[in-house]
Amino acid sequence: MDKFKFKYSPILVGGKAMEYYNLRKTGHDIDYIVHKYDYNKISKIQEPNPYMPTQTPGITYRDGKLDIDYFLNLYQYDYNYLKKNAIKHNNILIISKDDLILVKSMTAFDKTNKRIGKITVKKNLNDISLLVNSLSKENYNF
Numbered sequence: 001m002d003k004f005k006f007k008y009s010p011i012l013v014g015g016k017a018m019e020y021y022n023l024r025k026t027g028h029d030i031d032y033i034v035h036k037y038d039y040n041k042i043s044k045i046q047e048p049n050p051y052m053p054t055q056t057p058g059i060t061y062r063d064g065k066l067d068i069d070y071f072l073n074l075y076q077y078d079y080n081y082l083k084k085n086a087i088k089h090n091n092i093l094i095i096s097k098d099d100l101i102l103v104k105s106m107t108a109f110d111k112t113n114k115r116i117g118k119i120t121v122k123k124n125l126n127d128i129s130l131l132v133n134s135l136s137k138e139n140y141n142f
Contacts, residue, residue, distance in 0.1 A: 003061065004042055004070075008035035011082050011093040013074065013103060020094050023130040029060075029067035033095070035079045039072045074103040075110075101131045 014031035018024050034042070039059070046059050058071040072078065077099070085096035095103070108124035136142055 003063070004038070004045070006034065006038045006091075007041075008038055008079065009088070009091060009093045010034045010038070010070070011079065011086050011095055012089075013071075013082075013095045013100065014069075017095050017100055018127055018130070020089070021097060021131075021134065023134060024127070029069055031069045031071065032092075033074065033077075033079050033082055034070045034072070036072060039070060042070055075106045077103055077106075097131050097135055101128055104128050104131070 010032040011034075012020065012030070013033055014029070015024070015026035016030045019026045042059050042061075046061055058069050061068045061070070074082075082095055082099050082103075083093060085099055086093035087096065104124045104127050108121050108128065
């Protein structure tokens with residue numbers, strides 16, 4: 001992420017956000033939602049990833065063995081929407097647990113995206129379960 005200078009703090013989503021909440025370790029990449037201004041700036045330096053689904057345009061930057069994905073939005077949920085409930089952490093924002101459930105649900109149940117396989121669906125459903133259990137413990141002590 002140090003390669004790019006952001007005007008707006010990127011929002012951490014996906015597995016690394018799950019790790020931030022101590023729910024599980026991240027996978028092979030780190031995902032961010034970025035403001036349209038920053039997305040346009042990055043796209044002048046780095047080509048958009050042609051393998052990203054059309055409903056979630058993104059740019060992938062390889063930093064050694066790690067892929068860093070910068071998304072303009074996840075489905076209809078963009079930077080401005082997700083920023084409302086995000087948590088400030090150093091120079092980035094972390095997606096809220098509630099919004100993480102929302103975007104993981106959209107991915108898990110997206111029948112239009114042919115790239116989402118059974119493993120991805122299962123992982124997202126497991127993440128949703130971890131998030132709901134975590135929120136239940138925090139808010140209702142069960």
